[in-house]
Amino acid sequence: MMELVRDRELHEECGVFGVFGVPNAASLTYYGLHALQHRGQEGAGIVSADDGVFRRIKGDGLVTEVFDEAKLATLRGDMAIGHVRYTTAGGGGVENIQPFLFRHNTGDFAMAHNGNIVNSALLRTYLENKGSLFQSTSDSEILAHLIKKETRFRDRPRIHAIVDALNMIEGAFAFLIMTANRIYACRDKYGLRPLSIGRLGDGWVVSSETCAFDVLGAEFVRDVNPGEIVTIDRQGLRSCDFSMYKRCEMCSMEYIYFARPDSDIEGCNVHAFRKVSGRLLYEESPADADIVVGVPDSSLSAAMGYAEASGLPYEMGLIKNKYIGRTFIQPSQELREKGVRMKLSAVRTIVRGKRVVLVDDSIVRGTTSRRIVTMLKEAGATEVHVRIASPPMTNPCFYGVDTSTYDELISAHKDPAGVCREIGADSLCFLSPGALLRAGNRRELCMACFTGQYPTALYQSPDEANRETK
Numbered sequence: 001m002m003e004l005v006r007d008r009e010l011h012e013e014c015g016v017f018g019v020f021g022v023p024n025a026a027s028l029t030y031y032g033l034h035a036l037q038h039r040g041q042e043g044a045g046i047v048s049a050d051d052g053v054f055r056r057i058k059g060d061g062l063v064t065e066v067f068d069e070a071k072l073a074t075l076r077g078d079m080a081i082g083h084v085r086y087t088t089a090g091g092g093g094v095e096n097i098q099p100f101l102f103r104h105n106t107g108d109f110a111m112a113h114n115g116n117i118v119n120s121a122l123l124r125t126y127l128e129n130k131g132s133l134f135q136s137t138s139d140s141e142i143l144a145h146l147i148k149k150e151t152r153f154r155d156r157p158r159i160h161a162i163v164d165a166l167n168m169i170e171g172a173f174a175f176l177i178m179t180a181n182r183i184y185a186c187r188d189k190y191g192l193r194p195l196s197i198g199r200l201g202d203g204w205v206v207s208s209e210t211c212a213f214d215v216l217g218a219e220f221v222r223d224v225n226p227g228e229i230v231t232i233d234r235q236g237l238r239s240c241d242f243s244m245y246k247r248c249e250m251c252s253m254e255y256i257y258f259a260r261p262d263s264d265i266e267g268c269n270v271h272a273f274r275k276v277s278g279r280l281l282y283e284e285s286p287a288d289a290d291i292v293v294g295v296p297d298s299s300l301s302a303a304m305g306y307a308e309a310s311g312l313p314y315e316m317g318l319i320k321n322k323y324i325g326r327t328f329i330q331p332s333q334e335l336r337e338k339g340v341r342m343k344l345s346a347v348r349t350i351v352r353g354k355r356v357v358l359v360d361d362s363i364v365r366g367t368t369s370r371r372i373v374t375m376l377k378e379a380g381a382t383e384v385h386v387r388i389a390s391p392p393m394t395n396p397c398f399y400g401v402d403t404s405t406y407d408e409l410i411s412a413h414k415d416p417a418g419v420c421r422e423i424g425a426d427s428l429c430f431l432s433p434g435a436l437l438r439a440g441n442r443r444e445l446c447m448a449c450f451t452g453q454y455p456t457a458l459y460q461s462p463d464e465a466n467r468e469t470k
């Protein structure tokens with residue numbers, strides 16, 4: 001049977017982008033979303049607002065597949081928000097593609113979310129029992145119903161309802177909420193997901209990652225803080241805390257794997273973080289070898305750091321085919337194995353007769369490492385020493401990253417020696433959690449998928465999590 005195979009082993013979260021007070025906001029949002037495309041390739045959407053008139057276009061696929069010039073031209077106005085989606089809750093389907101748009105007699109509004117709400121099942125039941133009719137199966141829609149659930153105080157400013165609603169949801173989020181006159185940018189109190197604000201001409205832009213600012217020529221202003229709502233309107237920026245409990249537990253996988261190397265997250269450049277993590281990986285786990293090879297693309301910065309610290313030459317021992325799309329069709333498991341060969345090839349003349357240090361950013365199921373070790377050996381490498389720039393991944397993520405279930409995580413069942421045997425390497429070492437903190441010069445980071453110490457309550461047993469696909 002033909003099956004659709006994703007080309008990435010680890011799946012990212014969504015990306016959100018917003019523009020306030022700049023003509024043709026939707027076109028700018030298109031370019032912003034294009035810069036965030038790596039965060040989600042399943043669907044994309046933009047909602048624009050023009051004098052209280054909201055217009056929306058959304059669809060399955062990449063930003064370039066969903067929009068064209070003619071479509072963008074219909075999204076008039078100087079305000080817009082957009083979203084690129086990778087599903088973490090509620091399944092696929094066009095009804096789950098964001099931004100969501102809600103029509104209400106107190107004023108229409110649109111909403112876009114990156115993250116995952118861990119108490120969504122409970123809240124959904126509560127809201128449905130109160131009469132809510134959901135348009136989608138996405139966890140994100142819950143926030144809108146929470147904002148509108150209280151009809152007794154219709155005249156109070158909307159921000160009060162937003163504060164109350166944000167305090168009812170538990171989990172990870174970067175939310176953009178757009179009304180006729182303003183955009184609210186909100187981040188969860190644990191600081192799990194990134195969200196930054198930039199200046200563009202007389203207006204403002206908000207983005208999951210700062211790489212989108214550079215694309216538009218916008219200037220970084222500041223990050224939205226954990227537990228904060230930044231209101232953007234004609235008066236400029238205003239800040240309000242919806243929670244006094246604040247942590248700085250940014251998702252470490254943003255630095256390790258997800259974010260683009262040219263993004264700065266909470267003041268630390270992603271490429272710089274990875275490079276230092278590679279240096280620390282060498283200090284913790286040196287290897288007797290001839291060359292250092294990174295697994296394209298996400299581990300290249302860490303591999304450079306490892307090579308620099310070790311004094312070994314950094315070589316391009318693996319090449320990635322740029323034209324392997326987001327997904328490709330494979331007929332069977334056997335050909336699926338060949339799928340990675342379509343994606344990555346060893347450079348025979350570079351690795352032949354060499355002892356190779358192979359640096360990757362992470363091991364999830366172990367598929368990539370196993371295939372690449374075999375490939376390097378088949379190409380003539382005499383030894384392959386695998387060095388991973390993150391700790392063993394032993395727990396699933398509940399916060400918007402599809403890191404797999406317990407059953408699939410190779411390190412949940414095998415110690416590093418067992419994983420080493422399984423992938424056929426000559427040695428295997430992982431980076432320590434402490435080194436991750438040092439790489440970012442931080443006191444806190446979410447490392448729950450490595451340590452099992454989740455910053456929030458989970459509302460789900462490990463068994464349920466294990467059964468859940470996404």
Ligand SMILES: O=P(O)(O)OC[C@H]1O[C@H](OP(=O)(O)OP(=O)(O)O)[C@H](O)[C@@H]1O
Binds near residue numbers: 007297360361364367
């Ligand atoms: O142990 P596994 O289950 O194989 O997963 C780990 C691999 O997945 C990711 O790469 P991915 O192929 O997703 O994309 P990349 O090209 O961006 O590195 C990550 O960088 C590892 O290489």
Ligand SMILES: NC(=O)CC[C@H](N)C(=O)O
Binds near residue numbers: 013116117
């Ligand atoms: N990856 C994400 O951030 C997903 C957002 C939301 N939970 C969804 O599944 O659509």
Ligand code: SF4
Binds near residue numbers: 398
């Ligand atoms: S559990 Fe892992 S992937 Fe999930 S938010 Fe924490 S660090 Fe990121």
Ligand SMILES: [Mg+2]
Binds near residue numbers: 295296297298360
């Ligand atoms: Mg990879």
